[in-house]
Amino acid sequence: AQKITQTQPGMFVQEKEAVTLDCTYDTSDQSYGLFWYKQPSSGEMIFLIYQGSYDEQNATEGRYSLNFQKARKSANLVISASQLGDSAMYFCAMREPSGNTGGFKTIFGAGTRLFVKA
Amino acid sequence: DAMVIQNPRYQVTQFGKPVTLSCSQTLNHNVMYWYQQKSSQAPKLLFHYYDKDFNNEADTPDNFQSRRPNTSFCFLDIRSPGLGDAAMYLCATSRESSGPRETQYFGPGTRLLVL
Numbered sequence: 579a580q581k582i583t584q585t586q587p588g589m590f591v592q593e594k595e596a597v598t599l600d601c602t603y604d605t606s607d608q609s610y611g612l613f614w615y616k617q618p619s620s621g622e623m624i625f626l627i628y629q630g631s632y633d634e635q636n637a638t639e640g641r642y643s644l645n646f647q648k649a650r651k652s653a654n655l656v657i658s659a660s661q662l663g664d665s666a667m668y669f670c671a672m673r674e675p676s677g678n679t680g681g682f683k684t685i686f687g688a689g690t691r692l693f694v695k696a
Numbered sequence: 697d698a699m700v701i702q703n704p705r706y707q708v709t710q711f712g713k714p715v716t717l718s719c720s721q722t723l724n725h726n727v728m729y730w731y732q733q734k735s736s737q738a739p740k741l742l743f744h745y746y747d748k749d750f751n752n753e754a755d756t757p758d759n760f761q762s763r764r765p766n767t768s769f770c771f772l773d774i775r776s777p778g779l780g781d782a783a784m785y786l787c788a789t790s791r792e793s794s795g796p797r798e799t800q801y802f803g804p805g806t807r808l809l810v811l
Binding site: 689 | 801
């Protein structure tokens with residue numbers, strides 16, 4: 579079963595508009611972390627925002643905010659005031675305990691490609 | 697600036713010819729990871745080092761090996777590259793391997809082409 583599901587392979591947004599990228603996750607652990615990364619065409623994965631499973635407030639980082647709905651197991655990324663430079667691939671990821679190593683493991687979704695139109 | 701560096705950015709190799717990709721970090725992080733990312737797919741973890749302790753993912757082919765001679769450097773060796781190994785290889789680091797909060801910091805990746 580998919581641990582991280584991003585249902586939108588591609589999204590278009592008009593410059594200066596807000597856009598929401600969807601992410602749902604599946605875990606039975608109580609302690610986990612949720613991340614969003616941006617990957618431009620150059621290839622580098624850039625950390626955007628983090629939400630802990632015990633955090634009661636939604637995380638915000640500048641124009642990025644995470645709409646965390648724990649009961650629904652969703653962690654949608656909201657980008658406000660989109661810019662042309664926001665055009666990229668966006669990955670949702672979850673960090674949860676790894677039974678093999680005793681540590682934690684990060685699992686990535688399939689990604690959503692965002693296109694910002696001028 | 698502290699960062700994760702990968703060399704080379706692009707690597708072309710021949711089918712079956714061993715190739716080594718390198719990663720270095722100035723963050724002094726304990727953990728270094730190697731991911732394989734094929735076109736339009738999510739990164740897939742191959743293995744990671746916590747200090748000198750090597751942790752291999754169960755489904756990582758034997759063709760892939762790794763070395764970490766010191767804290768700063770980590771290498772990915774592909775012993776006999778096949779056409780299916782053409783991908784972007786991403787190196788990442790984190791301070792610790794436990795805890796949900798640990799953010800991974802990625803290098804720019806090495807794009808491998810197998811001819």
